[in-house]
Amino acid sequence: MSQLTSKELTFSYANRLILDRISMELKAGEVVVLLGANGAGKTTLLQSLCRQLRPEAGTVEVAERDIKLFTRRSLAQNIAFMPQHENRQSELTVHDVVSLGRTPHSGWWMPFSKHDREVVEESLKATGLSEFRRRRITQLSGGEWRRMILARALAQDAPILLLDEPTAGLDLKYQFDVLDRVRRMAKERDLVVVVTLHDLNHAAMFGDRLALLFNHALIAIGTAREVLTPSLIRQAFDVSVTVIDHPVHGTPFVVPMYPTCGDIQRVDTESGTTVRDD
Numbered sequence: 317m318s319q320l321t322s323k324e325l326t327f328s329y330a331n332r333l334i335l336d337r338i339s340m341e342l343k344a345g346e347v348v349v350l351l352g353a354n355g356a357g358k359t360t361l362l363q364s365l366c367r368q369l370r371p372e373a374g375t376v377e378v379a380e381r382d383i384k385l386f387t388r389r390s391l392a393q394n395i396a397f398m399p400q401h402e403n404r405q406s407e408l409t410v411h412d413v414v415s416l417g418r419t420p421h422s423g424w425w426m427p428f429s430k431h432d433r434e435v436v437e438e439s440l441k442a443t444g445l446s447e448f449r450r451r452r453i454t455q456l457s458g459g460e461w462r463r464m465i466l467a468r469a470l471a472q473d474a475p476i477l478l479l480d481e482p483t484a485g486l487d488l489k490y491q492f493d494v495l496d497r498v499r500r501m502a503k504e505r506d507l508v509v510v511v512t513l514h515d516l517n518h519a520a521m522f523g524d525r526l527a528l529l530f531n532h533a534l535i536a537i538g539t540a541r542e543v544l545t546p547s548l549i550r551q552a553f554d555v556s557v558t559v560i561d562h563p564v565h566g567t568p569f570v571v572p573m574y575p576t577c578g579d580i581q582r583v584d585t586e587s588g589t590t591v592r593d594d
Contacts, residue, residue: 318344318378318379318394318475318476318506318507318508319341319342319343319344319377319378319379319380319508320340320341320342320365320376320377320378320395320476320508320510321340321341321342321376321377321380322338322339322340322361322364322365322374322375322376322377323339323374323375323376323377324337324338324339324373324374324375325337325338325339325361325364325371325373325374325375325376326338326371326372326373326374327357327360327364327369327371327372328372329360333532334357334360334532335357335360335361335364335371335532336531336532336533337373337374337533338361338374338529338533338534339374339534340527340534340537342508342510343508344475344506344507344508345502345503345506345507345508346502346508346509346524346525347498347499347502347509347510347511347522347523347524347525348508348509348510348511348523348524348525348526348527348537349510349511349512349513349519349522349523349525349526349527350362350510350511350512350513350527350529351512351513351516351519351526351527351528351529351543351552352528352529352530352552353530353552353553353554356529356530356552357529357532358480358512358529359400359480359512361529362397362478362480362510362512363397364376365395365478365510366383366391366395366397366478367383367384367386367391368397378394378395378476383395389420392419392420392472392474393420393421393472393474394474394475394476395474395476395477395478396417396469396470396472396473396474396476396477396478397469397478397480398465398466398468398469398477398478398479398480398482399465399480400480400481400484402465404453404454404456404461406453406454407452407454408452408453409449409450409451409452409453410440410445410448410449410450410451410453410456410464410467411436411440411449411450413453413464413465413468414436414439414440414445414464414467414468414471415428415432415436415471416468416471417435417436417439417467417468417469417470417471417472417473418432418435418436418471418472418473420472420474421473435471435473436471438470439467439468439470439471440467442467442470442497443463443464443466443467443470443494443497444463444490444493445460445463445464445467448460448464457485458485459485459486459487459490461485462482462483462484462485462486463486463490463494466479466482466494470501475505475506475507475508476507476508476509476510477498477501477502477507477508477509477510478510478511479498479509479510479511479512480511480512481512481513481514482494482495482498482511483495483513483515483518491518495518495521495522496522498511498522499522511523516544516549516570517562517567517569517570519540519544520540520544520562520567520568520569520570521562521565521567523540524539525537525538525539525543526538526539526540526543526544527543528543528548528552529552530551530552535548535551535552536548540567540568541568544559544568544570545559546558546559549570555572555573556572556573557570557571557572557573558570558571558573559571
């Protein structure tokens with residue numbers, strides 16, 4: 317059973333502090349959602365957790381072993397990373413790209429085993445891409461591209477999954493499909509899943525724990541009810557909100573407090589009727 321731990325993780329770009337002593341202990345079977353305003357360091361943290369970036373201080377451990385001690389292949393067998401951006405100029409097909417997720421297990425030149433082929437097919441199916449398998453990746457829409465990169469990460473079949481904005485560019489159906497599938501896989505396969513999201517309400521519904529970054533630091537980590545408070549949201553995002561219970565799921569539901577004007581309507585919580593604030 318895997319465990320991902322960061323200890324006093326610190327990172328700077330050109331002497332500009334990005335991450336300041338970030339410590340987290342992430343356990344198998346849970347989805348942890350990284351939250352924070354643009355530029356808060358969410359992507360930098362994910363890249364540091366998988367050694368794409370090398371922090372200036374602190375350590376990252378997988379199952380209590382420093383990732384500096386892993387070979388590149390061994391690290392790829394343990395951590396799959398879905399990036400936010402990637403070069404799209406290639407003549408590869410969707411099937412080709414998703415199959416690359418098996419490289420840490422099969423090697424570059426060895427033929428795929430039956431298991432490799434099955435994992436690739438399952439990953440295509442899980443992301444709704446089976447019918448696009450032979451399509452050139454230059455012909456994909458933005459949402460199809462995101463699903464393909466997610467499928468490649470799933471095909472890697474690693475016990476730790478780091479996803480940078482996996483729902484960006486997806487329509488509402490696939491946003492929920494992707495998040496629901498990732499959550500179920502975390503439970504069924506005992507995966508450590510760390511995902512960055514911008515939608516606080518999606519984070520509340522699908523995250524076991526939320527980690528909130530602000531001013532280079534981790535200012536809160538815990539359940540949605542512990543992290544999604546008006547005061548913490550105001551501190552991290554500089555916006556006033558009210559937090560109510562979701563009418564169906566019972567999770568915290570964040571509602572921005574827009575300035576009152578004649579065009580804004582609201583629902584009277586006692587009568588349930590819509591009223592206009594003039």
